[in-house]
Amino acid sequence: MDINTFVTENEVAIRLSFFFGMFFIMALWEILAPRRALTVSKILRWTNNLALVFLNSFILRLLFPAAAVGMAVFASEQGWGLFNYYQLPFAVAVILSVIIMDGMIYLQHVMVHAIPALWRLHRVHHADPDFDVTTGARFHPLEIILSMLIKFAVIAVLGPPVVAVIIFEVLLNATAMFNHSNVRLNRNVDKVLRLFVVTPDMHRVHHSVEEDEANSNYGFNLPWWDRLFGTYKAQPRGGHEGMVIGIYDYNKPEQVGWLHKMLVLPFIGQINDYTINRRYHIDRHNEE
Ligand SMILES: [Zn+2]
Ligand SMILES: [Zn+2]
Numbered sequence: 001m002d003i004n005t006f007v008t009e010n011e012v013a014i015r016l017s018f019f020f021g022m023f024f025i026m027a028l029w030e031i032l033a034p035r036r037a038l039t040v041s042k043i044l045r046w047t048n049n050l051a052l053v054f055l056n057s058f059i060l061r062l063l064f065p066a067a068a069v070g071m072a073v074f075a076s077e078q079g080w081g082l083f084n085y086y087q088l089p090f091a092v093a094v095i096l097s098v099i100i101m102d103g104m105i106y107l108q109h110v111m112v113h114a115i116p117a118l119w120r121l122h123r124v125h126h127a128d129p130d131f132d133v134t135t136g137a138r139f140h141p142l143e144i145i146l147s148m149l150i151k152f153a154v155i156a157v158l159g160p161p162v163v164a165v166i167i168f169e170v171l172l173n174a175t176a177m178f179n180h181s182n183v184r185l186n187r188n189v190d191k192v193l194r195l196f197v198v199t200p201d202m203h204r205v206h207h208s209v210e211e212d213e214a215n216s217n218y219g220f221n222l223p224w225w226d227r228l229f230g231t232y233k234a235q236p237r238g239g240h241e242g243m244v245i246g247i248y249d250y251n252k253p254e255q256v257g258w259l260h261k262m263l264v265l266p267f268i269g270q271i272n273d274y275t276i277n278r279r280y281h282i283d284r285h286n287e288e
Helices: 003-009 011-032 042-063 067-078 090-114 116-126 141-158 162-179 187-193 200-206 224-229 259-267
Strands: none
Touching: 003 011, 003 067, 003 162, 011 162, 042 141, 042 259, 067 141, 067 162, 090 116, 090 141, 090 162, 090 224, 116 141, 116 259, 162 200
8 A cells, every 4th residue: 555545545543643642742731831821711711612623623524525635636636736747756745845835824824814804714713812722723614614725726736745735734733732832841942943843932922912913923833934024023022921812802701712702703893903014012001
C-alpha cells in the first residue's frame, strides 16, 4: 500500500487521534502550568466551546464528506494545479505546499478582520473572554464553511500532494490548540520557539481587546508571515497577566458564553470597531 492510499483511507482516524492526543496534552499542561487565571467558569466555556466544535464537525461532514483531502485527490486525478502540472521532487512539493497553504491561512485571517461582514463571523472566535485550548477551535459554522471553500480553491490552484494536505490539516489543528493554550512557557524557550512556530504568548496578543494588538499576529502556524508583512507585535502592552482578552462591548459570559449566543453573535450589533488599519493605540481611559 502506498502512502497516499494509507493516509486517505485512514484520514479520519489519523486526524482524530492527533486531535484528542494534542487536546489532552495541552489541557493537562494548562492545569499544571497555567499562564493566566481564567476569568470565566471553565465548565461554562468548555461545554459551550466544545459543543460548537461538535456542531461544526457535524456540519462539515454533512456538507463536505470528502473534505480538503477529497479535493486534493480530485485535483490530482484531474491534473489540476501547479504541482500536478509541474513535477517537482515529492518532498519539495510537500514542503512548499504546506508553507503556501499556511500563507493562504494567514491571508484569509487578515481578510476576515478586514471585511466588516466577515469580521462579524470571526468575532465569535475573538469574543471568548478567556484564552485556552478550546478557544483554538471556537469558530462560527459559517466561518468554518468559508474556510473550507477557500481551502478547496487553494487546492484546485496549487494541486498539492494529498499527503501535504493531511500534514497541513493535522499540523494546523495541533498548532491551533498549542498557540491558543493557557500555558506558561519559559521566556527564553518562547523566544527560540517563535522563530519557527506561533507560540501561545505570540497569538495571545491577537486576542487582546485593544485594536492595535488584535490587528497583529495573524499567523496560526508559521510566525514568518507577520514579520514579513509587518503585522508582528512581540508582546501585549499590559503584559500577559494584565492584558484583557476578548472584544469590547461583548465580553460578558451571558453575551458570548452560551452556544446559542455564539451562533447569533454575527447578526447583532454595529460593526465599526476593530477596523483593519487601526494598528495604533487609543487610550480609552483618557479620551473623555
Ligand atoms: Zn483573528
Ligand atoms: Zn485565535
